[in-house]
Amino acid sequence: MPIVNRIAEFHPEITAWRRDLHMHPELQYDVHRTAASVVEKLKAFGCDEVVPGVGRTGVVGVIKGKKPAGSIKVIGMRADMDALPIEEATGLPYKSTIPGKMHACGHDGHTAMLLGAAKYLAETRNFGGTAVVIFQPAEEGGAGGKAMVDDGMMTRFGIEEVYGMHNYPGIPLGEFAIRPGALMAAADHFIIEIEGKGGHAARPHFSVDTVLVGAEIVSALQSIVARNVDPLHSAVISVCLFQAGSTDNVIPQTALLRGTARSLLPEVQDLLETRIREVVEGTANLHGAKANLRYKRSYPVTRNHPDQTDFAASVAREVVGDAKVDTNVNPVMGAEDFSFMLNERPGAFIFVGNGDSAGLHHPAYDFNDGIIPVGSSYWVRLAEKALAA
Ligand SMILES: [Zn+2]
Ligand SMILES: [Zn+2]
Known part of the structure; x- marks a missing residue:
């Protein structure tokens, strides 16, 4: 199954969410507007539970499937919400409205794509068990992922496996890259x-x-x-x-x-x-x-678990085709606080290509909205496949 058709229909709406987030960047744990917008949308989608304030300003949404549960009952899918203290230099019509702050790491896109998936999953519920969507604050140096773990998120929501995604400039649009073991430093x-x-x-x-x-x-x-x-x-x-x-x-x-x-x-x-x-x-x-x-x-190694990495790669292949998933990408020496979640539960972190854009944390960087159908479809299929009977 390639891009999910219904997700393709949501593309303009998800793009509008992404650009709204882009215009209103917030730093570290101070993501109040972003978190409020996430809460409002998750409630509107009809999530079974929407819990703000996890790890200070993190948000968790719970979506229960309508099919019988399989061997895995609950998976977590995580996006990050925070921006960076950088003055934006893109000149885009939807550029940051806040001086000295910008979404230069694409967390606006990550949040919007996971919201898109949540909307679809809450509407269709073609899975067993429970899909948990995780929106974390303070990825950029504040260890918001650790704060959510320390707040008991894994046990509170019964999360058995956890998955994360980050856009990656230089990897072509519509392609994924992953590896088992150490992916980030x-x-x-x-x-x-x-x-x-x-x-x-x-x-x-x-x-x-x-x-x-x-x-x-x-x-x-x-x-x-x-x-x-x-x-x-x-x-x-x-x-x-x-x-x-x-x-x-x-x-x-x-x-x-x-x-x-x-x-x-x-x-x-x-x-x-x-x-x-x-x-x-x-x-x-x-x-x-x-x-x-x-x-x-500070942040530990982002270490992908082998079985969940194989599984994530199989989902990516379903979405974009075998030739567009690199399962042996070189590790990078950047760091990620999703590592704290991977130290708690088995899971995998995957890169999705942002195409030929400026690099992450560069004032001219922008998340490529062309990723949205690919990224949201990945999340949707990951939940449906992991939670199949
Ligand atoms: Zn970053
Ligand atoms: Zn980032």
């Missing part, structure tokens, strides 16, 4: 505070120069991926902030570095943390400076 964050001895720029021998120490730490950190990590494994260390000094003739007393470390394997994650600590402390000691490292593990 663990994202750790570090803050390094360097304390030296400030002084006159012309008398460096009486100072401990934190600019030099910071520069050497940045440089030495690069040796970890190059010289300590197995060349066949994946890792990234990026220092993204370096603050020191305020003028050109004073050696600053302190310097601040911040960055991120990414990995796909637990042993690599452990290695990165250990070596970053050793390199930071060792380099600071070498110069008589002190360095304080704060290292925080």
Whole structure:
């Protein structure tokens, strides 16, 4: 079965929802308008239960099928609702109306597609058991997925398997990509505070120069991926902030570095943390400076479960055809807080092509509305097939 006909009929309506969300981006947990709009629509579709306030501002909708239940009784399907603190530069007629905020990751599209599927599923109910639609806040760094899990969502709604989807620029429109195992990286964050001895720029021998120490730490950190990590494994260390000094003739007393470390394997994650600590402390000691490292593990690896990945791929193939589903896509070093849900229940995360658009988090990015029939059909067929007797 290709694109679901009824979903194709909804395409203009779902597109209108998507563009309305695009015009009104909200950040982190502060997705009140978006969540209210989701609640209103789910109620209008006739969902059996609509529960706001899960994980602070998340929304859960429950749709019961009319057929006898199969071996799997309840599946969860998740979309994210939050936008980013970016000034939009698309010039689109439906561009963001809120200065400094935009939907630059396509979560407007994710929310609209899952709403479209919910409308269809509530209308037709051609499945057994229960389809649960999950709309989460704060994917962009706020761990909203974890907040919903911590709020007891999985047990409260009896979710047995959970699925997620993200659009992906560079993958052609109408194509899917997935892989079993690690699909996206663990994202750790570090803050390094360097304390030296400030002084006159012309008398460096009486100072401990934190600019030099910071520069050497940045440089030495690069040796970890190059010289300590197995060349066949994946890792990234990026220092993204370096603050020191305020003028050109004073050696600053302190310097601040911040960055991120990414990995796909637990042993690599452990290695990165250990070596970053050793390199930071060792380099600071070498110069008589002190360095304080704060290292925080944030989103875990997004790890697809093999059986559910095969199942998700089979659904994708039904929707777009065998040739348009890549089941062995390379993992990416970006991170996703759907990982917290996959750590709780078996499931799979899939990429859907956004075509040749600007990249995610770019001010010129826009979700491609051509995805809508593909993405909504995927959700609909996933529920109908997973919940078949
Ligand atoms: Zn994003
Ligand atoms: Zn995203």
